[in-house]
Amino acid sequence: MLIRAGATDFPLPMPPRILEVGFGDGRFTAQIARMYPEWQILGVEISAGSVARALGRFRREGIGSVRVYHGEAGFALRNLVAPRSLRRVYVNFPDPWPKAKHQANRLLQRAFFRRLSTRLAEGGELLLTTDHEDYWKFAQAEGRASEVFHLETPPPPDFHLTTKYALKWKAQGRRFYHAVFRKAAEDPTPWPPLPRYPMPHALLAGSLPTLETFEKTVIRFAGGTAVLLEATRTLTPEGGYYFHSHIEEEDLVQDVLLEARPSAHGLYVGIGRFGAPLSTAGVRVAVEWLVGWLEGQGLQVVQRSY
Ligand SMILES: C[S@@+](CC[C@H](N)C(=O)[O-])C[C@H]1O[C@@H](n2cnc3c(N)ncnc32)[C@H](O)[C@@H]1O
Known part of the structure; x- marks a missing residue:
């Protein structure tokens, strides 16, 4: 956005747009909304019960900067997120689908990474935190295979370990794994929103x-x-x-x-x-x-x- 000030046009910084996939009970979402009130946060969650619980939390805590979509992450990314608009995506404790025959259900696959590259701004990133070592390695392999992300694996920031699942696994003494996938290139394949038609x-x-x-x-x-x-x-x-x-x-x-x-x-x-x-x-x-x-x-x- 540009505003005119005298003879000079200068850009106003856009508020960072953030996506959280699978926010569960929304406590992490509420936390980042409080920490960064200028962020525009979109939370996407497939479970209706979780959406209801999180909305209740946001209402009780007076959090107004979070928009919620009840549905699937790929659909939201495609249809609700503008190209090159996201600064960051959080994925905390995604469902690990541990059985080999169910791995196709995992969210962080190379096709997802390639498509995500079209919705992330330059230098935008996806932050994964999980207790599941196999999924963590799988996501890294898929991220590398996508050829559009740089990868780092620092320890998880403490505040990522405050989600409902983090607390549950902490109580069981589990280890945690973290990965940062930073956009390095963009998939050139067009991925326009799904066409919609008048009701047939x-x-x-x-x-x-x-x-x-x-x-x-x-x-x-x-x-x-x-x-x-x-x-x-x-x-x-x-x-x-x-x-x-x-x-x-x-x-x-x-x-x-x-x-x-x-x-x-x-x-x-x-x-x-x-x-x-x-x-x-x-x-x-x-x-x-x-x-x-x-x-x-x-x-x-x-x-x-x-
Ligand atoms: C293991 S829970 C973790 C919840 C929360 N992030 C936490 O750490 O407490 C995984 C969450 O992801 C949601 N989920 C799974 N697949 C999803 C998808 N494709 N799109 C949106 N949400 C999804 C599930 O409904 C569930 O709430």
Whole structure:
């Protein structure tokens, strides 16, 4: 940002933008927010219970500089974080996924590091603290393999050892490991936010058949997979069906209720009012499939919007 002062333009320093992945009960987040009130902190956490606990803590402690996203780190990084904007990312005690067959679930993999490089500012860094030596070594190997980070392994700063998990493992006498991954280059592959579409829907003429069975259907498309798992009859007087759909796209997994219900204008087919679905390519594919399937049952499309 530039402000004009007389004849001279001079840059105002941007407040540092900080990301914490997997903040758990939020006590570390609250601590850094108190220590550095000028920081703009985004906390990302996949567990709803943890989000609720942390929000309660921030409210009680009067902390207003933390924004919280309930969801997955890769999705948040891609869709909520501007390119080259982050000064620092904290990852304290990430789930270690110790079994070899589960290692694909680990957060700090080379693809994550490469993508992170596009969201970190020049010289920005990721700080890892863990009690899990194997994960610590794994993350270092992945960070090196990403070819976009410099790596250092100093001892963990004391204040990183005050998280809920740090205190738990300290009580058990465990050792702690730390690593600093500093951005050295940037992955040139574009990683734009996921495209979003208007809510897809259609109106059909004809009467909805009574379904005796519904066969699970898997639809593969360029960006992922949509699975229509089952159909459930609604108990509303006008009738209709919900179709439970599981949609996996890059950086996003959603369970979405599609619906087919009689309306004043015909049979409405679209996304049911349940949860907070994002209207993505995968949701569009699922609605499109459902409309086609109903056409196969003898209904005719009078209007479609996708
Ligand atoms: C072992 S706990 C550590 C919590 C906290 N950092 C601490 O040290 O007390 C790991 C946390 O990461 C969260 N988590 C795991 N994978 C995640 C992901 N992909 N995105 C966001 N949060 C994640 C879990 O829900 C959990 O709260």
